[in-house]
Amino acid sequence: MSKSLNSALAAVLLVCAGGVQAGVLGLGSTATPEMIAGWDIDIRPDGQGLPDGEGSVADGEAIYEAQCASCHGSFGEGVGRWPVLSGGFGTLDTLDPKKTVGSYWPYASTLWDYIHRAMPYAAPQSLTDDEVYSVAAYVLYLNDIVDDDFISNRETFSKVKMPNEANFYVDNRPDVQNTRCMENCADPRQFEIVTTINGVTPTGHFKEDSGVAANHYGGATPIATAKATEVALSDAATNGKSVYDKACMACHTMGIAGAPKTGDVADWSTRIAQGMDVLHSNAINGYQGEKGVMPAKGGNMSLSDDEVRDAVLYMVESSQ
């Protein structure tokens, strides 16, 4: 018995050794165009990838009723908690936004891609291309994006404009620069973690000469950065303190992300020297400095310009 098993194994090994080898390691085989086509099913916003075929709203209604309506509802209103497909126009900027194909999706091509790829839920990729064209046309019709005589095919479908397309835009925020220090850099061995945010994130490290490290090692130098004495504040700066507590202190207390610490006279003096207009402008519009980044209004866009000015004044008056 064991002998016959051995010879069977040997036969299998022989077959393997004589099989097709691919690449340097002789592993796997090169994918054929048919194999790639099976995976390459995405549809682009410009219609690239749409196959031949055609469907009408009327055909789509019949298929939709049979395959889709049990979950998505006869009119795309969504049964129970299943996804709503239609309506919701004008709700995106309200407290109760309703994101549907019509109110939210930027491109009709996603509809074709998604139905073809993943629907019906219980039997994905069971619809023919014609059926997908029909159902996609019907869902557009439910959203009043096309009329009931719409015939969808590669040409007409790629021309469909979705109402919400213009509200999508490319993120134009600049990349964060992590500039390496190449000379006169602080010695990493001297870095001290002095606090953490909620005990999670290590933040803030200091050069030895900042006083913090020396103090930590039992030196006599007091912490230079914190001002022990209360500073007399102007009215505007007093107003600014509440804004500061709300929006600025997360970074400006510990100097996170290169923020000048409130009360750090040395760090602030060069900034104050630029004039208040520059500081206001940088705080309101955001600023990318050598050392760090200041998000516009500290990332809290609900603040008014005046509130930001007051908060800047508070920091300036507390740091000179």
Added chain:
Amino acid sequence: MSMRIRAKEQNGLVTVQSLIRHPMETGLRKDKDGNTIPEHWIQEVVVESAGKQVFAAALNTSVSKDPFLSFAFAGKKGDTLKMSWKDSAGETDSTEVTVS
């Protein structure tokens, strides 16, 4: 189009499904700035088929936005079905379909 209606006959019974696009504001909600959103809701829905009223509903503020109504009545294929509504702002609309 403010209404969508589907009416299908089977064994002498016409099943009607309908969806009306309507905000159904109760007049009790406030917008982001704290201002009251004025009430605007459907008061009355009437459906007639073959010259006869087959359905009527007195809706009020407890009914959701975009109300979905479904009911059945004895009828036959080819009958016309006319659905109309009237709201608290005095607006009305109606749509006619054929039973299939």
